[in-house]
Amino acid sequence: MTNRDIISKIKTIVTPYTQRKEGLSEFDESTNFLNDLEINSANLVDVVLDVEDEFDIEIDNESMEGMMTVGDARDIIIKKLND
Amino acid sequence: MSRRVVITGLGVAAPNAIGLNQFDQALRNGTSGIKFYQDLKDLNFSCQIGGKPPVTQEMINNYFNPLQQKGLNSSGLIYGVMAGVDAWKDAMLPISSEEEPDWNSGIIFGTGILGVDKFREAIHLIDAGKTRRLGSTSVIQTMASGISAYLGGMLGCGNQVTTNSSACTTGSEAIIMGYDRIISGKAERMLVGSCGDDGPYVWGGFDAMRILPGKYNDNPEKASRPMSATASGFVPGSGAGALLLESLDSALERGANIYAEVLGGAINSGGQRAGGSMTAANNEAVQRCIKDAISFSRIQTEDIDYINGHLTATTRDATEIKNWTSALGLSGVYFPKINSLKGMTGHCLSASGSIESVASILQIKNQYVFGNINCEDIHTDITALIDDSCIPKKTMDYDINIAAKASFGFGDVNAVTIFKRYKK
Numbered sequence: 483m484t485n486r487d488i489i490s491k492i493k494t495i496v497t498p499y500t501q502r503k504e505g506l507s508e509f510d511e512s513t514n515f516l517n518d519l520e521i522n523s524a525n526l527v528d529v530v531l532d533v534e535d536e537f538d539i540e541i542d543n544e545s546m547e548g549m550m551t552v553g554d555a556r557d558i559i560i561k562k563l564n565d
Numbered sequence: 566m567s568r569r570v571v572i573t574g575l576g577v578a579a580p581n582a583i584g585l586n587q588f589d590q591a592l593r594n595g596t597s598g599i600k601f602y603q604d605l606k607d608l609n610f611s612c613q614i615g616g617k618p619p620v621t622q623e624m625i626n627n628y629f630n631p632l633q634q635k636g637l638n639s640s641g642l643i644y645g646v647m648a649g650v651d652a653w654k655d656a657m658l659p660i661s662s663e664e665e666p667d668w669n670s671g672i673i674f675g676t677g678i679l680g681v682d683k684f685r686e687a688i689h690l691i692d693a694g695k696t697r698r699l700g701s702t703s704v705i706q707t708m709a710s711g712i713s714a715y716l717g718g719m720l721g722c723g724n725q726v727t728t729n730s731s732a733c734t735t736g737s738e739a740i741i742m743g744y745d746r747i748i749s750g751k752a753e754r755m756l757v758g759s760c761g762d763d764g765p766y767v768w769g770g771f772d773a774m775r776i777l778p779g780k781y782n783d784n785p786e787k788a789s790r791p792m793s794a795t796a797s798g799f800v801p802g803s804g805a806g807a808l809l810l811e812s813l814d815s816a817l818e819r820g821a822n823i824y825a826e827v828l829g830g831a832i833n834s835g836g837q838r839a840g841g842s843m844t845a846a847n848n849e850a851v852q853r854c855i856k857d858a859i860s861f862s863r864i865q866t867e868d869i870d871y872i873n874g875h876l877t878a879t880t881r882d883a884t885e886i887k888n889w890t891s892a893l894g895l896s897g898v899y900f901p902k903i904n905s906l907k908g909m910t911g912h913c914l915s916a917s918g919s920i921e922s923v924a925s926i927l928q929i930k931n932q933y934v935f936g937n938i939n940c941e942d943i944h945t946d947i948t949a950l951i952d953d954s955c956i957p958k959k960t961m962d963y964d965i966n967i968a969a970k971a972s973f974g975f976g977d978v979n980a981v982t983i984f985k986r987y988k989k
Binding site: 498499524525527528531543 | 631632635636697698700701702
């Protein structure tokens with residue numbers, strides 16, 4: 483799975499949770515889930531569950547806490563896929 | 566008392582119809598919403614029938630955005646949102662801006678239990694050691710106040726936003742609580758109502774108590790028989806009803822459509838004394854509640870044209886009629902017209918008081934009394950008290966100036982509301 487594939491899948495996952503739709507048009511690895519997309523912080527746990535289902539991985543609480551941007555999420559996904 | 570309270574919006578999701586016009590037609594036509602449910606049969610229920618509002622996915626899309634629909638598994642919440650939002654829109658009230666809520670509008674929206682199916686989902690995940698898989702939606706769909714919280718956010722209400730719970734009086738109690746808040750000057754508008762979940766996990770406990778009919782699984786529409794000699798238990802139902810209560814001043818200022826006036830009401834409990842129990846009413850308490858509602862509303866018993874009874878289709882229906890005749894001091898042909906919606910919808914439990922109040926108000930507004938269904942064989946204990954003509958079997962035009970609505974619930978709790986036709 484390429485870097486671009488992963489980011490594309492992350493975008494699909496976060497789209498329904500995104501309150502600031504403009505954030506989706508400039509979506510890249512620097513996009514911050516809370517600031518740029520204005521995802522409700524309570525929904526971050528749902529984003530993580532959707533990521534787990536999509537990539538068939540498990541993201542522990544510690545990893546989740548460091549997941550602030552799309553790039554962070556991609557790094558965690560790649561790490562878990564290679565574990 | 567300088568302030569007056571009127572009803573300027575209604576919403577309903579009942580087993581026999583969703584939406585005001587459809588519900589009005591269903592009342593006039595005596596349409597039953599009781600159906601057979603295969604899952605109840607598969608689970609070895611004695612009573613395999615019930616009443617659920619006929620909700621479609623298309624309707625859900627009109628009330629819940631895609632994000633709100635993710636993991637949505639709370640039937641009462643869906644019905645409550647539909648009825649509540651409808652009542653707000655029916656009152657032609659705006660959705661408040663993103664920046665500021667409407668400080669003068671509040672919500673009292675009751676329920677008996679919320680999100681039972683969602684809670685079941687959570688229990689299975691937790692027992693499997695997968696608590697983290699619950700996500701963020703478990704709490705908000707299963708907290709009792711989930712319904713008032715959802716509505717509060719959708720509408721932007723900034724006054725009191727809460728959920729009351731008092732078994733089958735819940736809906737009527739919410740109306741009186743909202744009325745009190747407006748009368749006391751603490752709010753201008755209160756969205757009041759109630760909702761209830763459905764399905765085996767809500768209805769199972771009643772089936773186990775053997776108070777539901779088990780002999781009508783092949784003939785569901787005949788099962789709910791209020792006041793009938795062949796009544797054999799209440800049919801479980803669900804849904805939601807909602808009323809937008811508003812101070813008369815606010816309604817006139819907005820030029821709002823006024824359905825009726827709330828003259829007042831009374832709430833009490835029999836204390837589970839003197840024949841009252843967890844499941845049965847203290848008759849003196851019921852009569853006091855009726856009398857208190859009448860005196861608070863400053864009317865005479867003879868002023869009541871129409872009664873919307875609690876009348877669940879159990880052997881206690883005759884006891885309720887006895888309580889009415891004693892409290893009102895009226896019997897025979899002098900008794901008001903009386904009917905029970907439960908013949909069509911079953912007993913919608915926590916939602917019943919509000920759904921039946923919506924039915925009462927539609928009858929006042931449109932000046933008719935709907936015909937009772939499934940009571941062609943009225944119990945002789947009832948005809949010994951009131952004349953057969955007081956219990957219409959067919960819908961009839963009728964001048965209703967004042968209506969009384971009663972709800973009684975487990976825990977020996979009672980609520981009676983008095984509504985009056987509004988004339989400019």
